[in-house]
Amino acid sequence: MTTPKSAALSNVGKIRSNNQDSGYAGQQLFVVADGMGGHAGGDVASAIAIRRIRETDKHYTSPGDAEFALQSSLIAANQLLAETVFEHQELTGMGTTVSAMLRVGDSMTIAHIGDSRIYLWRDGELSQITADHTFVQRLVDSGRITPEEAAVHPRRSVLMRVLGDVDAAPEIDTAIIGTQPGDRWLICSDGLSSYLAEDRIVKALAAGLDAEQTTQRLVKETLDHGAPDNVTVVVVDVDDSGDSGVEPAVTVGSASAPLTFEGEAGRKSLRLPTILLHPLKVASTPEDSHFEPESDEYLAELIAEDRRRRRRRRVTWLVAVVVAVAALVTGLFLAYQWTQDHYYVGERSGTVVIYKGVQQTLGPISLSEVHEVTDVRVDDLPNYTQQTVEDTINADSLSDARAIVERLADAVDR
Numbered sequence: 059m060t061t062p063k064s065a066a067l068s069n070v071g072k073i074r075s076n077n078q079d080s081g082y083a084g085q086q087l088f089v090v091a092d093g094m095g096g097h098a099g100g101d102v103a104s105a106i107a108i109r110r111i112r113e114t115d116k117h118y119t120s121p122g123d124a125e126f127a128l129q130s131s132l133i134a135a136n137q138l139l140a141e142t143v144f145e146h147q148e149l150t151g152m153g154t155t156v157s158a159m160l161r162v163g164d165s166m167t168i169a170h171i172g173d174s175r176i177y178l179w180r181d182g183e184l185s186q187i188t189a190d191h192t193f194v195q196r197l198v199d200s201g202r203i204t205p206e207e208a209a210v211h212p213r214r215s216v217l218m219r220v221l222g223d224v225d226a227a228p229e230i231d232t233a234i235i236g237t238q239p240g241d242r243w244l245i246c247s248d249g250l251s252s253y254l255a256e257d258r259i260v261k262a263l264a265a266g267l268d269a270e271q272t273t274q275r276l277v278k279e280t281l282d283h284g285a286p287d288n289v290t291v292v293v294v295d296v297d298d299s300g301d302s303g304v305e306p307a308v309t310v311g312s313a314s315a316p317l318t319f320e321g322e323a324g325r326k327s328l329r330l331p332t333i334l335l336h337p338l339k340v341a342s343t344p345e346d347s348h349f350e351p352e353s354d355e356y357l358a359e360l361i362a363e364d365r366r367r368r369r370r371r372r373v374t375w376l377v378a379v380v381v382a383v384a385a386l387v388t389g390l391f392l393a394y395q396w397t398q399d400h401y402y403v404g405e406r407s408g409t410v411v412i413y414k415g416v417q418q419t420l421g422p423i424s425l426s427e428v429h430e431v432t433d434v435r436v437d438d439l440p441n442y443t444q445q446t447v448e449d450t451i452n453a454d455s456l457s458d459a460r461a462i463v464e465r466l467a468d469a470v471d472r
């Protein structure tokens with residue numbers, strides 16, 4: 059048995075009642091699909107997409123041919139989802155992300171929609187190849203929020219583009235990227251990338267494990283972190299053989315379970331098999347659909363909501379600043395009050411005077427003023443006393459300061 063060059067693994071996670079993800083690793087084709095949709099359908103959507111797209115798992119003569127075949131298969135899957143919803147109204151609103159790649163020699167052809175991700179790990183560096191089609195990514199791209207804010211944004215799971223029954227001509231990203239021996243590709247659903255920090259992902263990829271062990275490690279780490287979502291990973295290693303495939307091909311997640319509604323038998327209803335396959339699903343509350351169709355009005359509404367949220371945050375921030383400034387002003391006022399209870403003896407224009415306040419200054423601001431001028435001349439004092447007066451003498455109170463002046467006057471007499 060040779061080392062597997064690619065592998066796929068999917069897990070329902072620790073919170074969800076069913077697995078709406080699907081994954082595929084075959085001869086040349088590697089795919090992850092993350093389904094979503096109301097009270098039914100997410101698992102159906104990703105399964106339908108994977109089953110349609112895996113028909114493109116063939117050798118192609120050029121990356122361009124592969125790109126065309128892959129993109130066409132995503133559009134065909136989109137059409138199939140719309141037809142399925144037409145026949146099974148209860149599936150309305152179902153959709154799925156798809157991140158797929160087809161290897162042709164030293165090229166990877168990529169087709170992508172949604173927020174599953176394709177990463178390339180090369181020379182110890184992990185690069186995200188696909189862009190998330192999410193609302194928060196739009197905000198990041200337009201400079202409204204930072205990537206750090208996006209990671210904790212309350213609407214970070216809102217998707218703007220998926221395959222489904224909403225858009226007959228979905229916008230699919232495609233790319234052809236060169237690949238070389240030593241490259242390791244990772245495709246994953248957001249159940250991995252949203253919950254496992256990137257350095258943990260890098261560690262797993264760099265651990266010297268083969269593709270299959272790496273998928274196991276990534277899924278295990280996600281489970282160790284609580285795995286609130288379904289998690290699916292496909293790992294593909296590139297060596298100099300020109301082939302990264304697994305034989306036989308592996309399908310994981312919901313696409314690996316029979317969907318009996320396909321063909322004549324299932325035309326009647328999807329309800330029964332859904333209940334049989336996923337008894338928990340019926341009893342559980344609907345998992346929220348996080349797909350929001352990309353209409354201008356909806357986007358405007360989301361942006362308005364984000365603006366309101368930011369305004370609220372700005373008001374909170376403003377209140378905090380006002381409180382801090384008030385505290386500072388109060389503190390300064392009390393400190394000033396404190397200085398004004400103090401006196402010291404010093405000199406001004408050759409005469410001994412009593413100052414009210416403290417010797418220190420606050421930048422250009424003096425914290426003392428002359429309180430009483432005496433008739434004692436500094437020049438008349440003994441030398442060492444002159445120096446002491448110039449250095450100033452602290453007094454506990456005004457009467458103490460006056461007593462100090464009297465003693466200085468006595469020194470003149472002598």
Ligand code: CA
Nearest residue numbers: 092248249287
């Ligand atoms: Ca997910």
